[in-house]
Amino acid sequence: MADPVSHPVTAAYDRIVAEGRIKDDAAQRTVLPALDRLVAAVARAPAAGKPGGLLGRIFGAAAKPPPGPVARGVYLWGGVGRGKSMLMDLVVEAAPIEKKRRVHFHEFMQEVQSGLNDARLRGDADAVRPVAETIAASTRLLCFDEMQITDIADAMIVGRLFQLLFEKGVTVVTTSNRVPEDLYKNGLNRQLFLPFIALIRERMQVIRLDSDRDHRQGRAAGGQVWFTPEDGDRRTTLDEIWAELTGAAPARPRALEIRGRSVTIPAAHDRVARADFYDLCGRPLGPADYLAIADAFDALIIDDIPWLGPANYDMAKRFVTLVDALYEAKVRLYASAAAEPDRLYPEGRGAFEFERTASRLNEMQAADWAAP
Template sequence: MRIFDDAAERAGFVLDDEQRRAARRLAELPKSRGVYLWGPVGRGKSWLTTVLFAAVDSKHKLRLHFHEFFREFHAAYARHRHRPRAAERALDELLGRCRFLCFDEFHVHDPGDAMLVAAMLRALVDRGVVLLTTSNYPPAGLLPNPLHHHLFEPAIALIEEMLDVVELAGDRDYRAERGEPRSNFERGRYLWPGTAEQLRDAGLVPPGPAERRALTVSGRPLRAEAVRGDLVWFDFGELCDTPTSTVDYLTLADRYPEWVIAGLTGLDSPDAAQRFANVIDVLCDRDLRLTLVGDRPLPELLPACRALDFARTASRLSLL
């Protein structure tokens, strides 16, 4: 428990009661069964995980964003799917001797992933891996679509069997109470209405037609308005209102540490809004710098969005 108090003191704050309760349980890791830590955005789940992970004295530990890991697991599983114990072989390939594993942002929205997530969790149990995972949902709230929720019920039962479910409750959003930027993502900005003069004042030259490039992502072309070294510039409609995926965004994040997304005019389309939320999650989790350009103040755009997990996305956008 002392490691959390000391870390909070160095950061200039004091743990609140709910954070202390969660910290006491985390202090027992990694020598006991795992923990599924869930609660609203900005409550400190990732911060607690960061402190604990740094304090664990072991070479056999890994911390991964869940969807980034699951992308790799999906591919590894496909390579072994015709062999016995495919899930175990995939984890052997990806985790090696890992015995303490942290997953950030555990959530499931794709019914096609339900059975594979369950197989992965069972394989982790069989390997004796101590798991700490954070989420905005209680286990029963995963894959919330009522048409598909039943597909994930075996995985929910497994989570509740193998992990202690710990809620980090409270209304205070520490993420919103920021001072000076502490990360590349926080050094990003939201600009509106996005005139050429405004962009130039921000150090950005609007791209011309000759700069457009077709990027190959997941075997498909995706148009960028410009690529300038480490910077990639997209139009919102091209990036989010076409059938792109989280895997595409992760691939692009491997290539480009700075992004501009311009032309944000609304979030009324459910599919475009969900893709936008997924893009923001990837950029924030990878700590990449984003300039987002819209046609009106951001608070006027966000209420129309009905994307899943959008409370987390809105909290992250508040950092810009």
């Protein structure tokens, strides 16, 4: 077992492997030294305005960080399900400081935009600086999941925001499915975004997690994903699937900003979401909403899909649109329902059209359906 002082992230990784929570992965292990160096550097660095604390003295005197470069942050990228989020969670767990935060990138940027609006209302000439100062005052280690830039408003501010955060001593760890050069690819006025890519390369250690194993496919590979009353306690089964997909992480609501509106997903962790049928189809949501949901998550658990028919025709139509979005985005769907897809919409207006949706739902149950 690794020394938890000089190799804090590796020690945490060893522990969860020994507990059987994850399988040892050689590709993940290649990333651990860089994360160990980063956590050790964060622990030694004095908090703003202080010459150094007890934890810094312990780390500084008791152990030197593993050899190698120490960057102001780490940009960890790779395919879905490779364990990026899990490794970042270990960084948060291992960092022996209080001022640390883990947040989804989408949620983080919503908060930033809100802070910018407040600064502009106050008449601040430089709206980004007070936002960065507020973040830096409460956060020395900022970890956020799934960096992806799709909005021009975000693209135009992240460069200056990150520059200020780095200058104020904030250490950043982020995960992404994309190499930095592919961020905001083909976006409007992308040339204005290029300095941010250069900043990432300059101030963060860019690491590819090149695993050939999709850790989210453990249950999906050959496991049941669609559950009916004949399958017993379906909610408990879906609870177990949630635990497997998220590492038993707590479920928290997540708001998705879509064309100026906010759509809240009741339970989310990283790129896994869970909701009741009525949360998704009982509200007046449209194609843009379902496309945003499909883009935000790799796996979706839906509880209690009812019998469908003319009596709930509007909800059935929304469900059809949702399934189309999930299907096109290759989102793995887990669901409990009143019946198998072929019998879910037995008769009446819309039954014929639903046959295509039933076919897609059956196809989506295949073990290798969501495989890249």
